[in-house]
Amino acid sequence: xxxxxxxDLVPNALQLLSPTAWIVMLTVAAxxxxxxxxxxxxxxxxxxIPGPPALPLLGNSLQWLVDRDEMFSTINGARLLYGxxxxxxxxxxxxxxxxxxxxxxxxxxxxxxxxxxxxxRDYDLLKPWIGTGLLTSHAAKWHQRRKMLTPTFxxxxxxxxxxxxxxxxxxxxxxxxxQLNNTEGFDCTIYATLTSLDIICETAxxxxxxxxxKSDSEYVKAHEKISEIILxxxxxxxxxxxxxxxFTNAYTEHxxxxxxxxxxxxxxxxxxxxxxxxxxxxxxxxxxxADNAPxxxxxxxxxxxxxxxxxLLELSEDGQLLSDADIREEVDTFILGGHDTTATALxxxxxxxxxxxxxxxxxxxxxxxxxxxxxxxxxxxAELSEMRxxxxxxxxxxxxxxxxxxxxxxxxxxxxxxxxxxxxxxxAVIMLYQLHRDPQYFPNPEKFYPDRFLPxxxxxRHPYSYIPFSAGPRNCIGQKFGALEEKAVISAVVRNYxxxxxxxxxxxxxxxxxVMRTKGGLKIRIQRRI
Numbered sequence: 263x264x265x266x267x268x269x270d271l272v273p274n275a276l277q278l279l280s281p282t283a284w285i286v287m288l289t290v291a292a293x294x295x296x297x298x299x300x301x302x303x304x305x306x307x308x309x310x311i312p313g314p315p316a317l318p319l320l321g322n323s324l325q326w327l328v329d330r331d332e333m334f335s336t337i338n339g340a341r342l343l344y345g346x347x348x349x350x351x352x353x354x355x356x357x358x359x360x361x362x363x364x365x366x367x368x369x370x371x372x373x374x375x376x377x378x379x380x381x382x383r384d385y386d387l388l389k390p391w392i393g394t395g396l397l398t399s400h401a402a403k404w405h406q407r408r409k410m411l412t413p414t415f416x417x418x419x420x421x422x423x424x425x426x427x428x429x430x431x432x433x434x435x436x437x438x439x440x441q442l443n444n445t446e447g448f449d450c451t452i453y454a455t456l457t458s459l460d461i462i463c464e465t466a467x468x469x470x471x472x473x474x475x476k477s478d479s480e481y482v483k484a485h486e487k488i489s490e491i492i493l494x495x496x497x498x499x500x501x502x503x504x505x506x507x508x509f510t511n512a513y514t515e516h517x518x519x520x521x522x523x524x525x526x527x528x529x530x531x532x533x534x535x536x537x538x539x540x541x542x543x544x545x546x547x548x549x550x551x552a553d554n555a556p557x558x559x560x561x562x563x564x565x566x567x568x569x570x571x572x573x574l575l576e577l578s579e580d581g582q583l584l585s586d587a588d589i590r591e592e593v594d595t596f597i598l599g600g601h602d603t604t605a606t607a608l609x610x611x612x613x614x615x616x617x618x619x620x621x622x623x624x625x626x627x628x629x630x631x632x633x634x635x636x637x638x639x640x641x642x643x644a645e646l647s648e649m650r651x652x653x654x655x656x657x658x659x660x661x662x663x664x665x666x667x668x669x670x671x672x673x674x675x676x677x678x679x680x681x682x683x684x685x686x687x688x689x690a691v692i693m694l695y696q697l698h699r700d701p702q703y704f705p706n707p708e709k710f711y712p713d714r715f716l717p718x719x720x721x722x723r724h725p726y727s728y729i730p731f732s733a734g735p736r737n738c739i740g741q742k743f744g745a746l747e748e749k750a751v752i753s754a755v756v757r758n759y760x761x762x763x764x765x766x767x768x769x770x771x772x773x774x775x776x777v778m779r780t781k782g783g784l785k786i787r788i789q790r791r792i
Contacts, residue, residue: 307683308359312344313352321354323499330773331781333497334667337362337774341696348680356499358383360689364696366703366727368679372671372690373726373734379404381736382670382689387492387502390520392598393591396739401674408739410577411592414570415739420746421643423465427747428640430460430474431754437474438759441788447764449783451609454751456482458605459597461747466570466596467530484522489602489776491516527590531571538575570596596740603665604744606777610663611656611752613784614710616763621712622756625652626791629753637757637791646749654712656748660730662710664694667774669732694730695778703727710767759788 316322326333341364345351349365363369372378385398392398396407413419434457441448456474459482464470473482491512495501507513574592578584584592615622628651633641641649669692677684684690699707703723704714713719726733731741738744755761764785771781 304359304685304687307685308352308354308361308688311350311352311361311682312348313354314340314344316354319356321356321358323355326355326497326499330493330497330775331771334773337693338696341693350679358689359687360691361684362691362693364693364700366697366700366724369692369697369729369733370724370726371677371679372673372692373669373729373732373736375675375677376735377675378671378673378677378690379734379736380672380674382672382691384496384670384689387495388598390516391488391492391523392594393587395591395595397595397599404736407592411570411573411739414573415743417742420743423743424643424646424746424750425640426464427461427750428754430457430464431751432638432640433457433460433474434751435754435758438755438788442790445787447785447787450612450786451605451779451783454608454612455602455605457751458608458747459485459601461751462597462600462604465743466593466600467527468534468571469530480522481526484519485601488516488519488523491519493775523594524590527593528586531575531586531589531593534571535575538572599738600740600743602777604747606663606665606779607656607660607744607748608751609784610665610778611659611748612755612761612786613763614659614662615655615752615756616761616786617767618710619762621655621710622761625655625752626756628652629757633753633757641750641753643746646746646753649749649753651712652749652752653745654715656745656752657715657728657730658710658712661698661704661728662708663778664698664730665777666730667695667778668693669729692729698728698730700727758791760791762787762789 314322314325317324325336328336340353341351341362345362345364350361350363350368353360353362363372379401381398389398394400394403396404396411399407434453437453453474459473460471463473471479471481473479476482494512495507501507501510501512507516571589571593574584574589578586578589615625628649632645632648633639671690673684673686673688673690676686677690698704701707704727731738731744764787770784773779773781
């Protein structure tokens with residue numbers, strides 16, 4: 263019996279394939295060839311940019327498998343080693359190229375573009391929580407939502423939020439009394455986080471959650487836990503795969519947290535919707551016209567008390583524009599974007615004031631001069647606007663420790679920077695911590711020196727050398743809200759307490775969470791002002 267050769271079997275096997283199978287095989291083969299040709303073209307440009315040696319398929323991913331605090335120093339070290347001269351360097355996360363940018367001119371090329379406004383791929387991990395709201399939406403949807411939501415942050419509406427900000431600031435002042443005899447110091451980040459959450463929830467949804475007084479609430483715990491899980495997925499590249507993530511214990515916790523957060527948001531939407539309908543019906547009874555009801559002075563005054571959610575409800579009436587799911591994703595986006603970021607800024611501001619008693623006393627004298635001796639009286643928006651040196655301190659704090667340490671864009675159009683072509687599909691990451699320390703624009707960059715933001719010292723500074731709220735067409739819509747909240751809270755604390763920081767700045771161990779944090783927190787001591 264003659265032996266059977268593979269050369270005989272293969273042609274016969276191929277003849278058995280159906281036309282459909284042939285089409286599938288050829289399509290897969292062609293797609294694979296196209297993918298690797300495109301990848302080779304991208305790699306040709308990316309690998310011309312300085313960066314650490316990368317492994318096949320894995321890239322530089324193994325270098326990021328370190329603790330949070332080590333990861334921050336590793337990325338910063340790579341920038342100093344490979345990107346210091348030209349202001350940018352490259353890394354590979356598996357097969358995905360990243361350009362890390364720390365120079366103002368290069369940042370401007372990315373952020374000023376009206377075409378490259380797609381958020382980076384890493385933002386996709388937030389979508390189960392906040393959906394595709396203003397923060398994570400693609401270009402077309404973002405344009406529509408940005409136009410719709412911009413009126414919510416009008417100056418007159420922000421002025422009505424000051425009442426909530428002041429009220430919660432003095433809840434914080436009262437809660438801090440517990441720490442007056444604490445000579446060891448306490449982590450001010452915890453207090454800042456809960457105060458900010460109280461402010462953002464009440465201004466966004468009109469519902470005080472009393473997080474500072476009930477820090478063990480289910481909502482607060484869910485918010486903290488899901489942030490930890492998202493960070494872990496960012497750090498461990500294999501967990502970015504939804505398929506793999508579903509087989510982990512963290513997935514179960516993630517889904518539990520989502521249910522708590524979403525259920526809370528939906529319950530608030532239903533309550534406010536019912537209040538809106540009752541208010542409109544009352545207006546209709548008084549005016550006799552549905553057209554007049556929403557535009558009356560009383561209705562406008564009530565809307566301003568909850569401008570964000572009320573505006574969404576008004577637009578979504580009868581389900582014509584926004585569903586409850588659409589409203590929920592914007593409410594969750596507003597809370598995420600306005601909570602951790604402002605809380606982090608508040609904590610760093612308190613800590614930095616505690617490191618420099620001269621600066622702190624100057625802030626106190628400015629506030630006292632504006633407000634007078636009555637430390638219980640709440641400032642108006644006009645009085646907060648007069649606190650110009652405090653504003654310089656806040657800006658300097660955000661320069662040194664920006665709440666969001668990185669900004670990310672996925673390029674849809676290639677960009678040329680400093681003689682290098684950055685192809686479409688690349689993740690461009692603006693490293694704010696390094697960008698804000700460019701000695702060309704900020705001499706002695708490590709020094710806490712608020713005077714550098716006085717008007718006479720800010721001339722001729724590159725507009726993209728300081729961008730804590732991002733810049734360009736997709737900048738932060740809530741930056742005025744955040745600045746106003748910081749002034750209200752910091753002024754209340756400084757009017758009542760003298761702050762002293764426990765640790766020196768050089769002893770802090772930084773790490774990049776979803777926001778800029780330190781290992782062990784930011785510890786301060788307080789004394790009551792006499």
